[in-house]
Amino acid sequence: MDVFEAVDSRISCRWFLDKPVDPMIVRDLIARAARAASGGNLQPWQVYALTGAPLAELKRQVAAHVKDRDPRHIDAEYPIYPPVMWEPYKARREEHGVQLYGALGIDRGDAPARLRQYTRNLEFFNAPVALFIGIDRKLGPGQWADLGGYIHALMYLARGHGLDTCAQESWARMHAIVRPFVKMPPEQMLFCAVSIGYGDRQHPANSFRSPRAAPEEFCRFFGFG
Ligand SMILES: Cc1cc2nc3c(=O)[nH]c(=O)nc-3n(C[C@H](O)[C@H](O)[C@H](O)COP(=O)(O)O)c2cc1C
Numbered sequence: 001m002d003v004f005e006a007v008d009s010r011i012s013c014r015w016f017l018d019k020p021v022d023p024m025i026v027r028d029l030i031a032r033a034a035r036a037a038s039g040g041n042l043q044p045w046q047v048y049a050l051t052g053a054p055l056a057e058l059k060r061q062v063a064a065h066v067k068d069r070d071p072r073h074i075d076a077e078y079p080i081y082p083p084v085m086w087e088p089y090k091a092r093r094e095e096h097g098v099q100l101y102g103a104l105g106i107d108r109g110d111a112p113a114r115l116r117q118y119t120r121n122l123e124f125f126n127a128p129v130a131l132f133i134g135i136d137r138k139l140g141p142g143q144w145a146d147l148g149g150y151i152h153a154l155m156y157l158a159r160g161h162g163l164d165t166c167a168q169e170s171w172a173r174m175h176a177i178v179r180p181f182v183k184m185p186p187e188q189m190l191f192c193a194v195s196i197g198y199g200d201r202q203h204p205a206n207s208f209r210s211p212r213a214a215p216e217e218f219c220r221f222f223g224f225g
Helices: 003-009 023-033 052-065 089-103 111-126 141-160 169-181
Strands: 046-051 129-136 164-168 188-197
Touching: 003 141, 023 046, 023 141, 046 052, 052 111, 052 129, 052 169, 089 111, 111 164, 111 169, 111 188, 129 141, 141 164, 141 188, 164 169, 169 188
Parallel strands: none
Antiparallel strands: 046 129, 129 188, 164 188
């Protein structure tokens, strides 16, 4: 698979097959993704990798944590989104919801089904491997941006192994459980999780292609003719 195909074929995978991933591949991904560029070569990413029994135990603890409450109303340690959205972001986010829930046949008004689908985030969509990405609290926007570089390098490299991934900010809401579980030091905070596994590309949750704005909407060209 070449780099163009890796970028083109990556999706946010929201259902994974019951198929294990070779631990050596995961170690290789974690190491190779660190070739990502970072300002000043700070390499600010902190990675926690889970599979097997520890992953199952974490999912059990999180399920107990959210048993009687709505996980969407639990705060992360950082604002995942601004409290009020505006255009063009508002429409893009809404369209994403329409695509995802539409593909799953979940009605706009079906609040229990929407909650159930959201809760699948906290099961890593059945993925056999999960990463948590942390960062030193004292680092700033430049280093947070570097985390995105690391995560994307890893997601594209995963395609090279035929693997799928899903970056998941929803896990930031579970910091009270995740941080002690992975023994994250107090000076770090949890940014997100990344699910890794062999995607079930036939599953309805993976059946749509997310749209993108045309370059003319987000880029001003100078001197290109
Ligand atoms: C940092 C980050 C966090 C994300 N968090 C979630 C999440 O918690 N749950 C989820 O289902 N998708 C999550 N996504 C996936 C986005 O919804 C997805 O990237 C976007 O809709 C574009 O679709 P695509 O990745 O399939 O191209 C996240 C993506 C990124 C980059």
